[in-house]
Amino acid sequence: MSNTAATLTQDRQRLEMAALSAPAVIFTVAMIAFPVVYTIWLGFQTFSSTGKQSFAGLANYSKLISDYEFWHGLWITIALFVLSLALQLVFGVWLALVLFHAKRLPGIVRSLFISPFMMPPVVAGMMWLVILDPSLGAANYILQSFGLPPSDWLASPSWVIPTVALIDSWQWTPYVALIVLGGLQSLPPSVYEAAQIDGASPFKTFQRITLPLLLPTIVTAAILRSVDLLRFFDIIYITTQGGPGNASNTLNIYGFRVGFEFFNIGYASALMLTLTAIVFGAVLAFNRLRGAVAW
Amino acid sequence: MTDAATTDRWIRWLNTMQLVLAGVLIMAPTVWMVLSSFKPSFEVTAYPPTLIFTPTLDNYVELTKTTPFLSYALNSIIVTVGSTALGLLFGIPAAFAVSWTRISWPAILTLAARMAPGTLFLLPWYVMFRQVGMIGSYTALILSHAVITLPIVIWVLMPSFDGIPRSVFEAAQVDGCSVTRILWRIALPLVASGVAVSAILAFVFSWNYFLFALVLSNGDTKTLIAAAFNFIGEGSTQWGALMAAATLIALPPLVLAALVQRWLVSGLTLGAVKG
Numbered sequence: 001m002s003n004t005a006a007t008l009t010q011d012r013q014r015l016e017m018a019a020l021s022a023p024a025v026i027f028t029v030a031m032i033a034f035p036v037v038y039t040i041w042l043g044f045q046t047f048s049s050t051g052k053q054s055f056a057g058l059a060n061y062s063k064l065i066s067d068y069e070f071w072h073g074l075w076i077t078i079a080l081f082v083l084s085l086a087l088q089l090v091f092g093v094w095l096a097l098v099l100f101h102a103k104r105l106p107g108i109v110r111s112l113f114i115s116p117f118m119m120p121p122v123v124a125g126m127m128w129l130v131i132l133d134p135s136l137g138a139a140n141y142i143l144q145s146f147g148l149p150p151s152d153w154l155a156s157p158s159w160v161i162p163t164v165a166l167i168d169s170w171q172w173t174p175y176v177a178l179i180v181l182g183g184l185q186s187l188p189p190s191v192y193e194a195a196q197i198d199g200a201s202p203f204k205t206f207q208r209i210t211l212p213l214l215l216p217t218i219v220t221a222a223i224l225r226s227v228d229l230l231r232f233f234d235i236i237y238i239t240t241q242g243g244p245g246n247a248s249n250t251l252n253i254y255g256f257r258v259g260f261e262f263f264n265i266g267y268a269s270a271l272m273l274t275l276t277a278i279v280f281g282a283v284l285a286f287n288r289l290r291g292a293v294a295w
Numbered sequence: 296m297t298d299a300a301t302t303d304r305w306i307r308w309l310n311t312m313q314l315v316l317a318g319v320l321i322m323a324p325t326v327w328m329v330l331s332s333f334k335p336s337f338e339v340t341a342y343p344p345t346l347i348f349t350p351t352l353d354n355y356v357e358l359t360k361t362t363p364f365l366s367y368a369l370n371s372i373i374v375t376v377g378s379t380a381l382g383l384l385f386g387i388p389a390a391f392a393v394s395w396t397r398i399s400w401p402a403i404l405t406l407a408a409r410m411a412p413g414t415l416f417l418l419p420w421y422v423m424f425r426q427v428g429m430i431g432s433y434t435a436l437i438l439s440h441a442v443i444t445l446p447i448v449i450w451v452l453m454p455s456f457d458g459i460p461r462s463v464f465e466a467a468q469v470d471g472c473s474v475t476r477i478l479w480r481i482a483l484p485l486v487a488s489g490v491a492v493s494a495i496l497a498f499v500f501s502w503n504y505f506l507f508a509l510v511l512s513n514g515d516t517k518t519l520i521a522a523a524f525n526f527i528g529e530g531s532t533q534w535g536a537l538m539a540a541a542t543l544i545a546l547p548p549l550v551l552a553a554l555v556q557r558w559l560v561s562g563l564t565l566g567a568v569k570g
Contacts (some may be wrong), residue, residue: 016474024389035419111553118552120503126541231412272415
């Protein structure tokens with residue numbers, strides 16, 4: 001008797017819990033799951049210049065394989081990803097160590113350090129557009145006053161990707177640093193003390209003890225940054241729209257332009273599904289790496 | 296002894312120097328943006344650039360006169376507040392249910408939006424919203440931005456709900472409280488600060504989001520971020536007004552972030568790191 005009552009309450013509870021999750025689940029299915037399925041279907045369609053739509057089978061995907069712009073975009077995406085991630089991890093770990101040894105950080109200092117990545121990327125783009133102006137920008141003035149040659153920065157086809165990587169690294173290195181700082185603060189102090197007693201130099205301690213222990217945290221930071229870097233959009237679209245020429249035409253920029261400037265929705269869908277597969281593949285790969293360096 | 300003390304002082308000095316260097320590299324561009332926004336128009340493009348000048352509000356006046364800055368700002372506020380409210384409305388109960396039942400797939404489902412490129416959703420949304428004539432409506436913008444706010448609310452709140460001892464709920468259950476009542480009357484007041492942090496983070500990321508409004512807004516509903524191109528066009532000769540626009544757009548998220556900086560990292564990594 002009491003058993004049935006308990007089951008009844010449990011059933012009721014399960015129902016109530018489902019009801020609590022329902023709005024979020026229904027919203028996500030309606031706004032994400034269903035549209036993604038629709039995108040998969042759109043990927044098999046072609047749109048004529050008049051907007052007429054017809055089934056095209058795998059035509060969009062075979063087009064993708066022979067599309068120079070796709071491979072170029074993939075190359076740009078990977079180059080930007082590797083360059084930015086390397087910069088942000090190296091300087092992020094450095095900044096974390098500096099912040100860690102500063103011990104007490106007043107709240108105002110922390111606020112200053114988080115200000116780049118709390119700022120809209122679009123604003124970062126506007127700001128650096130002015131600073132990096134080839135003829136009147138402050139950056140070239142500083143370079144020249146140190147006797148260094150000026151650069152065309154975003155206006156140069158060969159410099160635009162390193163420049164965008166620099167802007168993004170300015171914005172997100174402090175974020176990586178704060179994640180790594182969290183990792184540093186959770187390390188047991190006993191390992192340092194043991195190393196100090198053994199007379200290990202600070203550099204050796206870092207190389208042999210701190211870095212290996214920090215690796216899982218660093219990989220976590222790498223995953224979080226990779227997801228954003230592989231679908232890079234805002235800063236490039238606001239500063240160069242993929243230019244000069246196609247020098248900064250990442251896959252996400254290319255897909256956006258195919259879809260909303262040339263209105264080839266079918267081909268854009270195929271491009272975006274491919275990019276999504278790349279992002280998920282990278283996350284899975286990094287997750288395995290995290291498993292390998294866990295302790 | 297003195298040797299060790301000297302080395303110690305050197306190390307501390309070296310560290311302070313690095314801290315200052317990092318601070319300058321991080322702050323200088325933003326400081327330059329703000330300074331430029333207060334420069335008289337002839338001095339913004341002066342070469343070599345000037346540091347000493349008589350500050351003026353001309354650029355801000357110019358900005359409001361030559362562009363509909365205030366109506367863009369109002370659009371940004373409507374979309375951001377609307378999507379944050381929607382994120383809280385759907386996210387709070389979901390976070391509570393996931394934390395209680397340990398059934399995490401609803402939370403993971405919402406994360407999809409954090410991983411896939413926004414264009415992936417924007418293509419079908421564009422086709423769908425166009426069919427029902429909703430392109431350019433606040434509803435379309437608020438719904439699309441709620442895709443950003445919902446996972447933030449859920450993932451920031453889950454650890455907060457996890458932190459409440461289960462005995463609190465069990466006692467309430469014995470007293471015959473329904474789950475919904477436990478959430479609103481008992482759990483929610485206990486995680487009030489978590490709700491505040493999640494609301495602020497959701498607001499910041501919705502405010503900062505560029506891509507969706509670029510396509511789904513029209514001239515009347517354009518948000519500040521999506522209108523950035525208008526300011527750049529305007530600013531091709533008028534850097535002062537451009538920098539004034541950039542400063543004003545960055546101000547709300549920076550002020551809000553400063554308020555919650557202590558809780559930011561755990562919130563931003565969506566639970567991947569305990570900050």
